[in-house]
Amino acid sequence: xxxxxxxxxxxxxxxxxxxxxxxxxxxxxxxxxxxxxxxxxxxxxxxxxxxxxxxxxxxxxxxxxxxxxxxxxxxxxxxxxxxxxxxxxxxxxxxxxxxxxxxxxxxxxx
Amino acid sequence: xxxxxxxxxxxxxxxxxxxxxxxxxxxxxxxxxxxxxxxxxxxxxxxxxxxxxxxxxxxxxxxxxxxxxxxxxxxxxxxxxxxxxxxxxxxxxxxxxxxxxxxxxxxxxxxxxxxxxxx
Numbered sequence: 565x566x567x568x569x570x571x572x573x574x575x576x577x578x579x580x581x582x583x584x585x586x587x588x589x590x591x592x593x594x595x596x597x598x599x600x601x602x603x604x605x606x607x608x609x610x611x612x613x614x615x616x617x618x619x620x621x622x623x624x625x626x627x628x629x630x631x632x633x634x635x636x637x638x639x640x641x642x643x644x645x646x647x648x649x650x651x652x653x654x655x656x657x658x659x660x661x662x663x664x665x666x667x668x669x670x671x672x673x674x
Numbered sequence: 675x676x677x678x679x680x681x682x683x684x685x686x687x688x689x690x691x692x693x694x695x696x697x698x699x700x701x702x703x704x705x706x707x708x709x710x711x712x713x714x715x716x717x718x719x720x721x722x723x724x725x726x727x728x729x730x731x732x733x734x735x736x737x738x739x740x741x742x743x744x745x746x747x748x749x750x751x752x753x754x755x756x757x758x759x760x761x762x763x764x765x766x767x768x769x770x771x772x773x774x775x776x777x778x779x780x781x782x783x784x785x786x787x788x789x790x791x792x793x
Contacts, residue, residue, distance in 0.1 A: 597779070614777070614781070661737075662723055662725070662735070663723040664723065665721040
């Protein structure tokens with residue numbers, strides 16, 4: 565069982581906006597930055613959002629991140645078929661002195 | 675452009691030690707404020723952080739694996755390594771190495787290497 569809780573699945577149709585949640589605690593999300601990674605089928609994870617809401621160069625502005633208290637969210641607007649992937653939140657946990665990942669959310673584009 | 679590449683045996687026997695190396699190219703492993711990390715992913719499951727090392731040699735390990743894990747760095751070869759002892763079938767996974775940027779987090783990943791624990 566992951567320290568960070570994500571819904572196992574999410575779905576949407578092309579053009580829609582979807583959000584993926586990540587719930588934690590005061591020792592992780594509540595006191596540290598949240599990161600999001602996208603893992604396309606059969607590939608390595610790729611950094612999608614860093615420091616809660618920052619996008620690395622090359623990541624479309626359709627992807628956005630937010631954080632409030634001990635929860636964080638990833639929003640994808642203008643959903644496209646190529647967004648179909650697994651999405652993971654990650655954060656440093658002060659109690660564990662290590663990085664923790666959410667269990668991952670499989671996004672399906674219908 | 676920084677690139678990372680994992681290498682090592684794809685098959686390890688139970689109770690033995692799993693050893694992997696990550697070779698960094700496109701930049702010096704000892705420049706900048708970076709940690710160098712290992713993450714694994716069993717087939718069909720999520721990501722699990724194993725640990726990381728700073729170029730000074732300081733380390734952080736996942737508490738659930740700490741008794742079996744050693745991460746080391748060889749700056750002369752621009753490589754860092756993972757040793758996981760007393761492996762069982764539960765350690766079968768794709769193992770990734772990654773750069774942990776103080777600002778951007780895990781910003782560069784290797785392609786991953788599958789390690790199977792079986793006799």
